[in-house]
Amino acid sequence: MSVSKSNERLIQWTFALCGAVSIFVTLGIFAVLFWETFHFFQEVPLGAFLFGTKWTPLFVQKQFGILPLISGTLLIALIAMIIALPLGISIAIFLREYASSHLRRTLKPILEILAGIPTIVYGYFALLTVTPFLQKVIPELAGFNALSPGIVMGIMILPLSVSLSDDAIHAVPEHLRMGAYALGAKRLEVVFRVVLPAAMSGIVSAGILSISRAIGETMLVTIAAGMRPLLTLNPLGPVQTITAYIVQVSLGDTPTGTLEYSSIFAVATVLFLCTFFLNTIAQRLRQSFQHMYA
Amino acid sequence: MRKSADRLFIAGALAALGVALLTLSSLLVTVLFDGLSRIDMQFLTSFPSRKPEEAGILSSLVGSIYLTGLTALIAVPLGIGSAVYLEQYAKKNWFNLLMEINIGTLAGVPSIIYGLLGLGLFVRILHFDRSLLAGSCTLALLILPIVILASREAIRTVSHDLQHGAFALGATESQVIRRVVFPLALPGILTGVILALSRAIGETAPLIAIGALTYIAFLPDSLFAPFTALPIQIFNWVSRPQPAFHENAAAGIIILLVTTLLFNAAAILIRNSLYSRSARPS
Known part of the structure; x- marks a missing residue:
């Protein structure tokens, strides 16, 4: 047998790492989105965001109603x-x-x-x-x-x-x-x-x-x-x-x-x-x- | 009475099909009509310009080719590796179940969200800036779930008898994968990869989100060079009010459609040759 047991292990771990990438993608999406959103809600109240009826982020009078x-x-x-x-x-x-x-x-x-x-x-x-x-x-x-x-x-x-x-x-x-x-x-x-x-x-x-x-x-x-x-x-x-x-x-x-x-x-x-x-x-x-x- | 209800339904369904086919054909006819006369060597070999008649798609076409190639380099090994792990190695436990559910979920995430992930992760945190590398990494993550799902599908079709036969002859797991599973699953994997890449070629929103530039008058010379891509160039031309730019957009669309249709045709050919081979009596 040319391939040793430790080699087999290594190969299995390489495949498992590939599989783990998609978990990191999901974690990455959560982290990136929530981090910036957290900053956003430090300045804009959640209520004003969720129930506001005006969306004018590019105006001088900024309003963030979604x-x-x-x-x-x-x-x-x-x-x-x-x-x-x-x-x-x-x-x-x-x-x-x-x-x-x-x-x-x-x-x-x-x-x-x-x-x-x-x-x-x-x-x-x-x-x-x-x-x-x-x-x-x-x-x-x-x-x-x-x-x-x-x-x-x-x-x-x-x-x-x-x-x-x-x-x-x-x-x-x-x-x-x-x-x-x-x-x-x-x-x-x-x-x-x-x-x-x-x-x-x-x-x-x-x-x-x-x-x-x-x-x-x-x-x-x-x-x-x-x-x-x-x-x-x-x-x-x-x-x-x-x-x-x-x-x-x-x-x-x-x-x-x-x-x-x-x-x-x-x-x-x-x-x-x-x-x-x-x-x-x-x-x-x-x-x-x-x-x-x- | 019942016969006429049947007929009414068939008429309705045929009308629905008609709407779909009519839309498809009028889309193709419009684009060809608007853009075909604009395609020539000058269009293919010129950089973008403020004058519509002098503008061309050289930088965006080359950008798209680099981008697609790099995306494939990143997404294909990762995708096939994940698929092999999930099909050949993973035991039924909570972690692997989570991994499976997660891939299904990722496949349904809107592409613009991947763009923001790319912006936060590759452009800002890893400081790739608005480079070819940042764009390719973003698109690679976007198509990763598609590559994984297609590869798993292909691997699952490989008969267990053959694998057991190889094990019985003393092959190790990795040898079985390399010598038995992979060659037999290859046409199916290739089909999935090509379809995923044809999706990547047409993606616009994630590239805009990571801040790909619209006006680039040079060709990218490194992984960290700024870039533009064909769909971005088309978007830029569509958003301008002058009809002459719309003609350029249509011409760009023809090139884009021909490329994606060629990819799709290749995928279908590979799939059909696979079917005819497996349908042959053994």
């Missing part, structure tokens, strides 16, 4: 969900329950191209193609608005929503379908009365993951939604999302140690906690779902 950024983020995510979920679920049902396997094998890679396109490209498309097109239909639509990036984001996360819904539908055991058919149910009844209810927790999990993806999306909203933090649910005007604010500050030459600098970490902490929370729920739902039909 609600306008939250409303902007949620508004765009909501529009994206209105597009991505119904389309995603119906495409998933169609591909799994109706389409021939040949058609499915052709269409899935094409849909995956949508997921492979960088988000900056979608930003270009939303700002310079979709917005001018929508302005012909809705004349009062502003050049920067929530509607256009919301719709484009819905299409962008469609592949994710299709593939997650497809996983959920695929996991429903065949014998449930067969039982329903044996009782005389027709295809659509099987889909809506048997498959969908059985796949529900998986589909809810798909929805939650899609929302999480939408609120973390950056370049598309930075380019097409504008930079105005307004507390509004009007999709026709400009808004600013949490991610777009981070980009806005990063583009300027903000010195370390200023309140502006630490404010991007404070809002990023909110974003991080939201996505972390959503992803955890989704993962739990998925596990309980897989467990159910294992």
Whole structure:
């Protein structure tokens, strides 16, 4: 045997160290975010941050109420969900329950191209193609608005929503379908009365993951939604999302140690906690779902 | 009655598919229409400029190539190493379970957060500044979970019989990994790595967060040189009001899309050759 036992140990430890890197990444994210956020809250009261309705960090009269950024983020995510979920679920049902396997094998890679396109490209498309097109239909639509990036984001996360819904539908055991058919149910009844209810927790999990993806999306909203933090649910005007604010500050030459600098970490902490929370729920739902039909 | 409901649903689903395909094709057509005429040798070999017709993507294209290469150098060994550890060595205990859950969580962290991690860790604490190295480290951490998940998937498909056979012949764990598991998992790992890198090429937000510059009129000559990247250059051009810059942005997008599509195509080819090989009767 050419490889000695201590060598084997060494190799195992090298692999384990590689594995430990991802733990350090998580610790690093926590440390960096919380450290700067801690500085931020030494100057801005938590209540004023969480419930304030004005976000004006670049003005002389600085106010740090995060609600306008939250409303902007949620508004765009909501529009994206209105597009991505119904389309995603119906495409998933169609591909799994109706389409021939040949058609499915052709269409899935094409849909995956949508997921492979960088988000900056979608930003270009939303700002310079979709917005001018929508302005012909809705004349009062502003050049920067929530509607256009919301719709484009819905299409962008469609592949994710299709593939997650497809996983959920695929996991429903065949014998449930067969039982329903044996009782005389027709295809659509099987889909809506048997498959969908059985796949529900998986589909809810798909929805939650899609929302999480939408609120973390950056370049598309930075380019097409504008930079105005307004507390509004009007999709026709400009808004600013949490991610777009981070980009806005990063583009300027903000010195370390200023309140502006630490404010991007404070809002990023909110974003991080939201996505972390959503992803955890989704993962739990998925596990309980897989467990159910294992 | 029931037949027509079926038909209605199929019509709805086809309409949904139509919306997706129409969006994809109009996106591609718009970009080609706006940018194709702008692509020539001058565009590929010029530095950015205040005059749109003289501007080019040389520094950003070279920056992106360096950035992607370095990112791969950092992320691929780490990712494959983690995957091997989790699949071949890790026993079922709380620490390894935590590691598994953690990787799943990291895969869902928005890319801009990785940018802030890079800003805090690589730019400020480690003083890499806004360098190529800081950018590559940031992107490497971003794609690490994708590389790990894909590599684990690939390693898991390697048959246990083969590994047990090798053990029975007296091979050690590391020999089994090197001689049996790794060669068989390689196509799957490669596919995952290529897809992860194609994601890295298009990433913009984390690079902006670490403060990558938008105007660079020289090529990076060391790991610590400032850099720009193709998506940053595109973003810079899109944000300007003049339509001539938008044409440049479209031309840059064509280059970016061709690159990512080539990467994706390579990944699909490798995956298909893998499937056809495993489908062959033995």
